[in-house]
Amino acid sequence: xxxxxxxxxxNNIDGVILLTNPAETTPQNKSDETSQPAEMLSGVExxxxxxxxxxxxxxxxxxxxxxxxxxxxxDKTEPPPxxxxxxxxxxxxIYDGEAYDLTPFIAKHPGGQFFIGRTxxxxxxxxxxxxxxxxxxxxxxIEKYSLGKSARPxxxxxxxxxxxxxxxxDFNGWRDTxxxxxxxxDQLLFKIKDRVYxxxxxxxxxxxxxxxxxxxxxxxxxxxxxxxxxxxxxQYMPIYLFVVLMSMFRISLAGVGHxxxxxxxxxxxxxxxxVFDINYVPLALVVTDGHTLLHHPFTQTxxxxxxxxxxxxxxxxxxxxxxxxxxxxxxxxxxGMFARIVELVFMAARTGVSDMYGSWRLALPHFIGxxxxxxxxxxxxxxxxxxxxxxxxxxxxxxxxxxxTFMIVASHDFETxxxxxxxxxxxxxxxxxxVEKAPDWAVFQLQNSYDLTMIGNKYIDSFLTxxxxxxxxxxxxxxxxxxxxxxxSEDIVREESAKFDVEWADSQxxxxxxxxxxxxxxxxxxxxxxxxxxxxxxxxxxxxxxxxITMQYVISGWIGIGSI
Ligand code: HEM
Numbered sequence: 042x043x044x045x046x047x048x049x050x051x052n053n054i055d056g057v058i059l060l061t062n063p064a065e066t067t068p069q070n071k072s073d074e075t076s077q078p079a080e081m082l083s084g085v086e087x088x089x090x091x092x093x094x095x096x097x098x099x100x101x102x103x104x105x106x107x108x109x110x111x112x113x114x115x116d117k118t119e120p121p122p123x124x125x126x127x128x129x130x131x132x133x134x135i136y137d138g139e140a141y142d143l144t145p146f147i148a149k150h151p152g153g154q155f156f157i158g159r160t161x162x163x164x165x166x167x168x169x170x171x172x173x174x175x176x177x178x179x180x181x182x183i184e185k186y187s188l189g190k191s192a193r194p195x196x197x198x199x200x201x202x203x204x205x206x207x208x209x210x211d212f213n214g215w216r217d218t219x220x221x222x223x224x225x226x227d228q229l230l231f232k233i234k235d236r237v238y239x240x241x242x243x244x245x246x247x248x249x250x251x252x253x254x255x256x257x258x259x260x261x262x263x264x265x266x267x268x269x270x271x272x273x274x275x276q277y278m279p280i281y282l283f284v285v286l287m288s289m290f291r292i293s294l295a296g297v298g299h300x301x302x303x304x305x306x307x308x309x310x311x312x313x314x315x316v317f318d319i320n321y322v323p324l325a326l327v328v329t330d331g332h333t334l335l336h337h338p339f340t341q342t343x344x345x346x347x348x349x350x351x352x353x354x355x356x357x358x359x360x361x362x363x364x365x366x367x368x369x370x371x372x373x374x375x376x377g378m379f380a381r382i383v384e385l386v387f388m389a390a391r392t393g394v395s396d397m398y399g400s401w402r403l404a405l406p407h408f409i410g411x412x413x414x415x416x417x418x419x420x421x422x423x424x425x426x427x428x429x430x431x432x433x434x435x436x437x438x439x440x441x442x443x444x445x446t447f448m449i450v451a452s453h454d455f456e457t458x459x460x461x462x463x464x465x466x467x468x469x470x471x472x473x474x475x476v477e478k479a480p481d482w483a484v485f486q487l488q489n490s491y492d493l494t495m496i497g498n499k500y501i502d503s504f505l506t507x508x509x510x511x512x513x514x515x516x517x518x519x520x521x522x523x524x525x526x527x528x529x530s531e532d533i534v535r536e537e538s539a540k541f542d543v544e545w546a547d548s549q550x551x552x553x554x555x556x557x558x559x560x561x562x563x564x565x566x567x568x569x570x571x572x573x574x575x576x577x578x579x580x581x582x583x584x585x586x587x588x589x590i591t592m593q594y595v596i597s598g599w600i601g602i603g604s605i
Pocket of ligand 1: 143
């Protein structure tokens with residue numbers, strides 16, 4: 042706990058101070074009413090935004106303001122560093138500041154057990170509002186699980202039960218989770234939903250989903266055909282064509298997987314969603330949580346672990362990054378991926394499989410899919426090596442890994458750190474309910490994501506960008522099941538967002554607009570240690586600690602730690 046003289050939960054994020062104790066904020070600190078960007082959840086008085094001290098290191102938004110983030114109630118204490126001594130946390134889910142015990146609902150959820158099991162000890166307000174056509178109905182259904190009390194700091198897992206290294210060091214889920222208010226139905230999200238859930242449009246969307254599924258199956262067939270042709274009929278499949286096609290099909294199938302992890306985790310989808318792993322980079326079992334439940338609801342905030350996925354690479358001296366990250370990824374498909382999946386199975390057993398997946402029977406398809414895709418990736422490597430084609434395998438692996446790696450961070454401004462909250466229109470003021478100026482969630486999504494292009498055809502690019510082509514629509518409508526559904530919804534999203542004065546930014550071409558910037562940032566910057574310690578080029582690469590970090594980075598891939 043902090044002393045009474047210190048600002049409570051004072052926290053410096055990227056050069057911007059967040060204070061959670063309004064009593065500590067002097068009147069001079071207060072931003073004027075119109076520029077104050079955020080309000081937290083219901084019944085909470087708006088804490089003023091505090092201007093950051095000057096920072097030379099971090100790109101700043103125009104005003105240097107980001108919203109204060111504070112607990113849901115008037116408690117001025119630091120959130121406890123739980124779980125204390127490994128004690129299990131209580132069975133609590135938080136919705137609109139109230140505590141619920143959704144344990145009996147885990148196995149009943151039409152969207153799949155995983156999403157409820159995984160969000161225990163989290164605030165699910167944003168998730169419920171963005172993933173369902175009718176959040177009010179969801180609220181009504183879960184009412185019977187209400188514990189009849191307000192949520193408390195000890196109800197939230199401080200690191201959201203996710204790998205802690207993906208968060209900044211002092212991240213605390215209670216304090217650092219932005220709390221959007223969705224009660225005002227005049228927000229952009231609901232204007233868009235009103236139109237996409239109209240009967241006629243829903244039918245069009247369903248047709249586009251079916252078309253997307255059909256194209257996905259064709260890509261899967263082509264993926265196997267290209268390998269077979271290369272191994273048995275090389276006269277029709279020269280190596281350069283093999284490498285290009287394999288990378289394209291792998292990235293496209295990862296795009297299919299991207300949409301599958303957004304779909305209800307039920308039935309066969311539990312297993313086939315693991316096709317997301319086919320580009321060698323993520324582990325669907327992990328990113329269904331990290332991507333669907335942390336990145337999407339909380340884009341570009343401290344909860345958004347996607348922005349930290351590759352920052353660990355920045356610890357490695359710059360000239361080692363390409364070989365070292367490549368070696369780490371070879372470790373990932375050789376042994377690391379397997380080790381990580383086993384670890385996740387044990388984790389499920391330890392924390393209670395019924396809590397996470399409903400039961401072993403319901404959990405099994407998730408694990409079968411995950412072990413299955415690992416067997417496929419490793420099997421391909423062994424097959425090509427045995428047939429004397431390791432180099433061809435390696436070439437397509439290298440191209441796929443590096444394009445995918447940059448693509449993951451290409452459609453957001455992760456290389457600049459601050460969200461553009463100051464330009465976000467405020468949802469309406471509702472003084473009676475104690476709600477003022479909540480940031481409009483959907484506007485924020487649109488302003489903090491890019492659409493990507495590869496060749497310029499939206500339908501083809503929705504695959505080639507691994508689902509990041511119609512990325513802004515995808516961010517506003519993360520429950521849509523396919524890239525094609527996103528594409529036909531674009532007119533609606535654009536028209537409605539124009540009414541909120543949101544500028545419809547041009548798409549960015551991956552190779553022309555994004556790759557050079559990302560390569561400069563992720564490959565060109567000196568290692569974090571060199572920057573901290575002011576090391577020159579030689580010391581950056583040959584300091585014993587630098588060599589140790591480099592070794593650890595490679596090993597982590599082989600033993601599964603780097604296998605996100
Ligand atoms: C984590 C907190 C969540 C809670 C408490 C929750 C709760 C509910 C409830 C009560 C229903 C029934 C609604 C009805 O009958 O109209 C429902 C349906 C559904 N949920 Fe969730 N859900 C959660 C997360 C998610 C997520 C992350 C997804 C993502 C795919 C999802 C997808 C669905 C789908 C597809 C349905 C079926 C019908 C519909 O679209 O409303 N849910 N959920």
